[in-house]
Amino acid sequence: MTRIKTGATRRKRHKKVLKQTKGHQGVRRLLFSRARESLIHALKYSYVHRRKKKGDMRRLWTIRINAAARANGISYSQLMHGLRLGGVEVNRKLLADLALNDPGAFAQVATRAKESIAASAA
Numbered sequence: 001m002t003r004i005k006t007g008a009t010r011r012k013r014h015k016k017v018l019k020q021t022k023g024h025q026g027v028r029r030l031l032f033s034r035a036r037e038s039l040i041h042a043l044k045y046s047y048v049h050r051r052k053k054k055g056d057m058r059r060l061w062t063i064r065i066n067a068a069a070r071a072n073g074i075s076y077s078q079l080m081h082g083l084r085l086g087g088v089e090v091n092r093k094l095l096a097d098l099a100l101n102d103p104g105a106f107a108q109v110a111t112r113a114k115e116s117i118a119a120s121a122a
Contacts (some may be wrong), residue, residue, distance in 0.1 A: 082113025
């Protein structure tokens with residue numbers, strides 16, 4: 001039986017890695033061993049940051065809700081407490097979208113939260 005060397009397989013594997021490191025700088029996109037290291041790190045960062053993005057978005061929503069709530073005369077914590085007391089189950093993503101795109105609807109939500117706080121205090 002004839003001997004089969006790795007020429008075609010190795011070339012295919014190397015081309016696959018080099019294609020994935022297309023946007024990297026310097027030899028990190030040209031030399032296979034450096035490109036492989038660069039790719040491993042890049043994939044690790046993308047994995048970690050996909051999870052980190054969820055916390056970043058929640059932080060952004062909180063900031064937007066707080067700004068809109070203060071414009072309506074109530075703090076963020078009081079707004080969330082009032083909504084919980086009033087039985088309004090709206091998530092932060094939707095509240096932030098209301099605050100940004102429909103200030104009138106957000107004002108109604110803030111009014112509802114204020115009423116719930118006033119009712120529980122009385």
